[in-house]
Amino acid sequence: MDQPFIELIDIHKNFSGNHVLDGVNLSIEKGRVTCVIGKSGTGKSVLLKHIIGLMQPDSGQVCVDGMPTDQMDNIQKHRFHRQISYMFQDNALFDFLTVWENIALPLTEKKKIPMDQIRQRVKEKMEALEISKHENKYPAQLSGGIRKRVALARALITEPVAVLFDEPTSGLDPVRRNSVHAMITTYQKEFGFTAVIVSHDIPQIFTISQRVAMLDQGKIIYFGKSDGIFQTDNDIVKAFISGKEP
Numbered sequence: 372m373d374q375p376f377i378e379l380i381d382i383h384k385n386f387s388g389n390h391v392l393d394g395v396n397l398s399i400e401k402g403r404v405t406c407v408i409g410k411s412g413t414g415k416s417v418l419l420k421h422i423i424g425l426m427q428p429d430s431g432q433v434c435v436d437g438m439p440t441d442q443m444d445n446i447q448k449h450r451f452h453r454q455i456s457y458m459f460q461d462n463a464l465f466d467f468l469t470v471w472e473n474i475a476l477p478l479t480e481k482k483k484i485p486m487d488q489i490r491q492r493v494k495e496k497m498e499a500l501e502i503s504k505h506e507n508k509y510p511a512q513l514s515g516g517i518r519k520r521v522a523l524a525r526a527l528i529t530e531p532v533a534v535l536f537d538e539p540t541s542g543l544d545p546v547r548r549n550s551v552h553a554m555i556t557t558y559q560k561e562f563g564f565t566a567v568i569v570s571h572d573i574p575q576i577f578t579i580s581q582r583v584a585m586l587d588q589g590k591i592i593y594f595g596k597s598d599g600i601f602q603t604d605n606d607i608v609k610a611f612i613s614g615k616e617p
């Protein structure tokens with residue numbers, strides 16, 4: 372196996388008796404796209420939030436480049452968060468900012484980049500995602516699909532080392548869904564970034580990812596190469612990916 376970038380080791384998370392993560396072990400390899408699949412409500416978003424530190428485990432460890440995040444000092448944590456970007460399921464755009472301002476925000480807020488470079492990078496992302504004509508609109512004036520693309524542009528604007536996507540294509544029509552997938556593939560080829568994608572786009576997601584992890588009842592019950600998932604002997608995985616009850 373390639374060098375792990377992020378490792379989840381025996382993660383447990385319980386919400387008032389709802390044991391959502393029940394000993395999750397998962398290795399996210401550097402430079403690869405890993406998709407996380409599983410039934411609705413099974414804890415995929417909770418798992419992503421543990422990676423980025425928005426949620427803390429009851430027990431277990433999240434390691435980045437071999438270092439447990441709970442042992443990192445503030446500088447190390449800051450460095451990790453600068454390298455990683457997260458696209459929320461609900462897009463989390465700021466209603467009081469325009470499309471342009473929302474996309475530019477990670478650059479204007481975090482990095483000392485000259486304004487002409489910021490303009491150029493925002494322009495390129497808006498063109499790639501076909502949202503240029505919406506640049507002066509506010510999120511409330513946009514359809515769900517356009518909001519999704521604005522959120523995607525914002526997640527990619529810093530050209531991060533790793534991106535966590537929580538259902539990046541939900542609510543998109545099939546053409547737009549394919550273009551989001553194509554964009555993720557292009558970015559991976561261009562920058563070799565590490566991506567974790569929570570997705571219900573089965574089987575399309577297997578063509579843009581190299582690894583698949585399936586979460587079920589608090590555990591990773593399958594982890595392997597995407598092109599091998601259809602040969603699995605695991606009945607729960609087989610039933611899930613073919614859309615049947617196990």
Ligand SMILES: Nc1ncnc2c1ncn2[C@@H]1O[C@H](COP(=O)(O)OP(=O)(O)OP(=O)(O)O)[C@@H](O)[C@H]1O
Nearest residue numbers: 386389391409410411412413414415416417418460
């Ligand atoms: N902050 C929280 N407080 C209490 N319970 C929570 C919290 N966040 C998530 N949960 C619970 O954890 C469980 C898993 O939720 P999660 O959103 O991770 O599922 P999911 O697999 O991403 O679902 P979907 O595919 O429908 O998006 C749900 O039962 C949810 O209610």
